Amino acid sequence: VGFDANVVQVWHWANGQRLYMLQDGIIGAVTNIHYSPDGTQIITVDSGDQILIWDANSGDLSHRIAAGNPVLSVAMSSPKRYFVKGERGNQALFRDEETGKTHVFQGNISLITGATFNPSEQQVAIVGRGYII
Structure with missing residues (x-):
């Protein structure tokens, strides 16, 4: 659950108890949240133009990525090899975590609002306002 108070609360689904709060390093409102496919990490995006990667078991902040753009x-x-971020503007950045290489997808789109990988990792679908990338 995200709030305007720069906090994400993580709850145990079955018993309704709060497990922990993510808040150290969050700037502004949390605008997106995503679990890694294996459930070991939580990825948040905040209005301070940064991506924070958290340990899902402890709630500890493990990595901060300064995005530079919203x-x-x-x-x-x-x-957890490939990572994609959608930005305001007309691009999505795709990063290979093993090689450190970044690929930029650009198209006639003004606001990228979502992205997802297919199970084989050979395709990434990107959605937003405007046209298709």
Whole structure:
């Protein structure tokens, strides 16, 4: 659950108890949240133009990525190798975490609001306002 108070609360689904809060390092409102496919990480995007990666078991902040531009969506592939972020503007950045290489997808789109990988990791679908990338 995200709030304007720069906090994400993580709850146990079955018993309704709050497990922990993510708040250290969050700037502004949390605008997107995503679990890694294996459930070990939580990825948040905030209005401070940063992506934060958290340990899903402890709630500890493990990595901070300064986006440089407002980011509205994030997605991670199943073995956590590929990472994509959708930005305001007309581009999505696709990063290979093993090689460090970044690919930029550009198209006639003004606002990228979502991205997801297919199970084989050979395709990434990107959605937003405007046209298709």
